[in-house]
Amino acid sequence: MVFCEIEFSNNPQGIFYAGQLVSGQVVIKTDKAKPVKAVVLQIKGYAETHWGDTQYDPEDQSNGESFSGHVDYLATRAYLHGSSSSIEVVIEPGTSTYRFACQLPITCPSSFEGTLGRIRYLVNVRFVRPWKFDQNFNRCFTVLKVMDLNTESLMLRIPSQVESQRTFCCFPCRSSPLSMRLSLPQGGFVPGQTVPVEVTVTNDSGVAVEDITVKLSMVVIYYSQPPCADTNKDHFVMVQKTGEGVSTKSSKQLTFDLKVPPTPPTCFNLCSIIQIGYQVEAEARVKGCHGGQSLHMPVTIGSVPLSQQLQKEPRIWGEEQQLQQLDARELVLIASEPAGETHCPPNPWAADPSIAPPIYAKAQHICPDPHKFDKSKKKSQKKPAKGTPEKKKEDILFTPLYGVFDLSNQVEEVIVIPNQIKTDGGYVNDEVDKSTWL
Structure with a gap:
């Protein structure tokens, strides 16, 4: 033997x-x-x-x-x-x-x-x-x-947001818009770090929003090689949280804390047949037979977290x-x-x-x-x-x-929103001035 x-x-x-x-x-x-x-x-x-x-x-x-x-x-x-x-x-x-x-x-x-x-x-x-x-x-x-987030791109440090609108029914019965905005404080994170996702919904339509769901997802694209060249895709939901809805003719802002689980870094340029990317997705589910509204924003997952200070020169470990x-x-x-x-x-x-x-x-x-x-x-x-x-x-x-990573000991600037109420799905602020972003 x-x-x-x-x-x-x-x-x-x-x-x-x-x-x-x-x-x-x-x-x-x-x-x-x-x-x-x-x-x-x-x-x-x-x-x-x-x-x-x-x-x-x-x-x-x-x-x-x-x-x-x-x-x-x-x-x-x-x-x-x-x-x-x-x-x-x-x-x-x-x-x-x-x-x-x-x-x-x-x-x-x-x-x-x-x-x-x-x-x-x-x-x-x-x-x-x-x-x-x-x-x-x-x-x-x-x-x-x-993948050191400090040397990837300065854009990973700045806040980003994406907005979308939709109406219900057709002309001449078209409703006022249902508007949604998704905001992130930065674009790069590491496993163990919390991603604070802010979702602001202004519902000027006559259709109520039942709930708002936010996800952190991994998207994997697979490539085959000749003679049968083709692509295929996987979609893994890493973290998902659901918050309360928004009634008609009202606005609401919620913040969801999504903790990044163990996962490989973003990879687009090292492997020619497997590419790995990440995105934050938000969906507003509405009542009735109408389709919901959704939007997404790409994020970068690295293996070295962002430091509190900018690096003057690339760090070569x-x-x-x-x-x-x-x-x-x-x-x-x-x-x-x-x-x-x-x-x-x-x-x-x-x-x-x-x-x-x-x-x-x-x-x-x-x-x-x-x-x-x-x-x-x-x-x-x-x-x-x-x-x-x-x-x-x-x-x-x-x-x-x-x-x-355990980044709980890092000192970060926290913005306190007045009249903030915690719900199962996140933090809600009913006093949103929609004129600041529309």
Whole structure:
């Protein structure tokens, strides 16, 4: 029997930031001599998408056309036993330890597990066995993009708002407008931070608003690659709160506090087949058969929070460590660990003592079905010819961890609204002067 364990140096959770050094060890234990062709250590990082349409084709008995995409970010290997040309080597009984180190490219996107695609990083130890299927041992790890909100854009610091109006019925019975405004104090947030969403509704129509719902949502766009290029989309509601309605010929202002849960940073430019964005959505549900009114505003989710002061120069975390880093994508086996050396990777907040490191947690709003994803892939693959054994591929279940900040000790300017009444859905102020924004 072969036992294989993959460990990371001083990093039991297996959480790394793009550009950091991944180091660890592989421990192999055998109770007797094992003949193999080779033992290969691989570190992989890739993005993949896959989905199919729902149309059934009776001619080839398939479920229609299949769409997929694949991009490699890290693909490197080293041989622990044997080589690519070896015929057979023997692993002696006992315990063997192999230390390794690999440099992550600075352009790696964050780990993500969705319903139609994933961005995944893993360490794989493969035993290439003669006359048998290969035996694999895997350990997935989390890679996070360093997205510092302080260096992204100054626009993330300023307040923003969006407005919309709608009327009911048609001319000449058209009603006065139902107006709604959605306001945010800034455009960038991090997990653990509270997003104060202000919704102002002026209902000059004759149709009452039953309630107002505000959501913080993640929108994921998946892309497939030629010859079947297409797009698909996921919409995950992260946080949702509902407040009271607005009667006819009246105005109301509510503030909803939406706490950002564990989630990956916004990603539009690092992955060509998976893009992740966020938006705040507000909807006013009206009585009767009329359709409600809704509007949304994009927000940016980062991995380093906005500081109280503007940064004069872009902050480059780990700049001193990067001078001694290995070449990106190179996997190195280390003969022995130098005495007294630590392998704890630097964190992006070392240069700013005012930012406390986050805790890490799993995303609860994303509920991917890895079995459904893998089954859809298998349906599109050609079956082996008769008499050829089909290799069984085990599903790897993994959920990345994302940083959650505690910013409760930061001093922020609070604007107190007079005659403010707290409700289940937020804070309401009935004395709104609509002339200030119409």
